[in-house]
Amino acid sequence: MTVSDAPVIEAHGLSKTFGQVAALRDVSLTVSPGEIVVLLGLSGSGKTTLLRHLNGLETPTTGRLRVLGEDMAALRGGELRRLRGRIGMVFQQFHLVGRLTVLENVLTGALAGLRGPRLGIASYPREHRRRALTQLDRVGLLDKSYQRADTLSGGQQQRVAIARALMQQPEILLADEPVASLDPESSDQVMSLLQEIAAERQLTVICSLHQVEIALAWGRRIVGMRSGSIVLDTPAAALTREAAMRIYGRIAASLAEAK
Ligand SMILES: Nc1ncnc2c1ncn2[C@@H]1O[C@H](COP(=O)(O)OP(=O)(O)OP(=O)(O)O)[C@@H](O)[C@H]1O
Numbered sequence: 001m002t003v004s005d006a007p008v009i010e011a012h013g014l015s016k017t018f019g020q021v022a023a024l025r026d027v028s029l030t031v032s033p034g035e036i037v038v039l040l041g042l043s044g045s046g047k048t049t050l051l052r053h054l055n056g057l058e059t060p061t062t063g064r065l066r067v068l069g070e071d072m073a074a075l076r077g078g079e080l081r082r083l084r085g086r087i088g089m090v091f092q093q094f095h096l097v098g099r100l101t102v103l104e105n106v107l108t109g110a111l112a113g114l115r116g117p118r119l120g121i122a123s124y125p126r127e128h129r130r131r132a133l134t135q136l137d138r139v140g141l142l143d144k145s146y147q148r149a150d151t152l153s154g155g156q157q158q159r160v161a162i163a164r165a166l167m168q169q170p171e172i173l174l175a176d177e178p179v180a181s182l183d184p185e186s187s188d189q190v191m192s193l194l195q196e197i198a199a200e201r202q203l204t205v206i207c208s209l210h211q212v213e214i215a216l217a218w219g220r221r222i223v224g225m226r227s228g229s230i231v232l233d234t235p236a237a238a239l240t241r242e243a244a245m246r247i248y249g250r251i252a253a254s255l256a257e258a259k
Helices: 047-054 077-084 102-113 126-138 154-166 184-201 212-218 241-258
Strands: 009-018 021-031 036-040 062-067 087-091 172-176 204-209 221-226 229-235
Touching: 009 047, 021 047, 021 229, 036 047, 036 184, 036 212, 047 062, 047 172, 047 204, 087 154, 102 126, 102 154, 126 154, 154 184, 172 184, 184 204, 184 212, 204 212, 212 241
Parallel strands: 036 204, 036 221, 087 172, 172 204
Antiparallel strands: 009 021, 009 062, 221 229
16 A cells, blocks of 8 residues: 555544433544545434544544544644644535625635734735635636625535635545535535545545435445444445435434434
8 A cells, every 4th residue: 555545534433422422333434535425314413523523623432533644632732733724624504704705715714824813815925815716716706706705695605615625725625514505506516516626636525415316416435324323335336326215214214213
């Protein structure tokens, strides 16, 4: 195995409990560079908790986790921040600052690498501004650069959030239900953009979804989660819609039983 083939994520027996709630149960997962992995599961199955472990926002109750070759349990302060700088994140609710321009929102993606507070576009280095405009061009929104972020549609706002994440030149992109708030057409645009960008940059993408149809259409590898456990890990091409729906049916049934 060469260095570049080394897994970017290696989780072994991860468990996480919040009080009485087991959010993750014995999760093991290995992801190679450039893979696009869809985490598929209903609400409450543990997808967000797993993603939060991958960028060090949660620490496991038990188990081991290596991300980009680093043992997460061994990282402290600045080391953890540096690792986080290599991992981009996008969220269901975009988390843009609505009253700022699109360009300023994208510029904030590079803030971790800058000292001191920034106020206004002109306060960012010229090179950052150039890069931010390049990212906006890539996501098809260059013409919206100077518009307030809250005047954009949901799909456009998610594309801005992707451009912001790309500013940190991440090696891994974590997308937590990135299309859950979007209509079908915008969902397709966002999923297709994530896939193109992953291919262009050899970027590893881990994307949580709850919709089987979208997972089948866009996933390459589908990891199914139920009640905190991985119950399925298969190439999307090998998973028929009927099989996925049956698995989902079992997920739904198990949740109904739990209530
Ligand atoms: N900080 C927390 N404190 C207590 N319980 C938590 C916490 N975070 C997650 N949980 C619980 O852990 C379980 C898994 O939640 P998680 O958010 O990971 O699921 P999910 O599949 O991402 O669902 P959703 O899409 O609704 O966020 C749920 O039962 C949730 O209530």
